[in-house]
Amino acid sequence: MTEPSRVFVPSVTEENGNTIGLGVFSSEEVAWKVLRTFLKKSHLMSLTRSDLVIWEIDQVGEDAMTILSSMHCRDCPVCKRRTFWIDLDSYSAMCTGTSCEAWIEESTVEPGKIDLGWPPTRFLKQTEALEDALTELRVLGAEVEAAGRTPEDPITSIPEE
Numbered sequence: 123m124t125e126p127s128r129v130f131v132p133s134v135t136e137e138n139g140n141t142i143g144l145g146v147f148s149s150e151e152v153a154w155k156v157l158r159t160f161l162k163k164s165h166l167m168s169l170t171r172s173d174l175v176i177w178e179i180d181q182v183g184e185d186a187m188t189i190l191s192s193m194h195c196r197d198c199p200v201c202k203r204r205t206f207w208i209d210l211d212s213y214s215a216m217c218t219g220t221s222c223e224a225w226i227e228e229s230t231v232e233p234g235k236i237d238l239g240w241p242p243t244r245f246l247k248q249t250e251a252l253e254d255a256l257t258e259l260r261v262l263g264a265e266v267e268a269a270g271r272t273p274e275d276p277i278t279s280i281p282e283e
């Protein structure tokens with residue numbers, strides 16, 4: 123078995139500045155899986171950011187480290203929980219809150235355009251900029267709120283449907 127030459131290290135940072143390491147992994151795929159699974163619990167914690175860093179093994183100095191992804195946690199424009207993870211470099215965002223999962227992604231078909239969606243109502247839309255996409259989600263959030271749907275309370279809302 124060959125030793126890995128680089129490792130993938132996911133971590134999250136709490137509001138008080140504490141960094142929680144989630145492990146050291148030899149594959150990017152596994153590191154992402156571990157990070158995404160952890161972020162599903164983010165409504166239970168006060169997290170501000172997440173990082174996925176590559177470390178070259180046995181290399182000295184700052185070149186040994188490459189930041190693969192940094193995401194910031196914000197209040198979700200739809201469900202209002204602190205579960206909305208934004209990656210400003212890749213123009214993507216995803217709410218990890220249960221029964222919400224609002225998302226934003228750069229279009230793969232038309233680069234430069236921004237797609238957004240909200241799975242609970244199969245809402246899909248395209249905008250020109252990330253800011254516009256966030257505005258669209260805020261509008262959607264206001265409509266959801268006005269309609270009395272609260273993702274925080276999925277158990278009491280199911281019998282009425």
Ligand SMILES: [Zn+2]
Pocket residue numbers: 198199200201202203205206217218219222223224
């Ligand atoms: Zn949400």
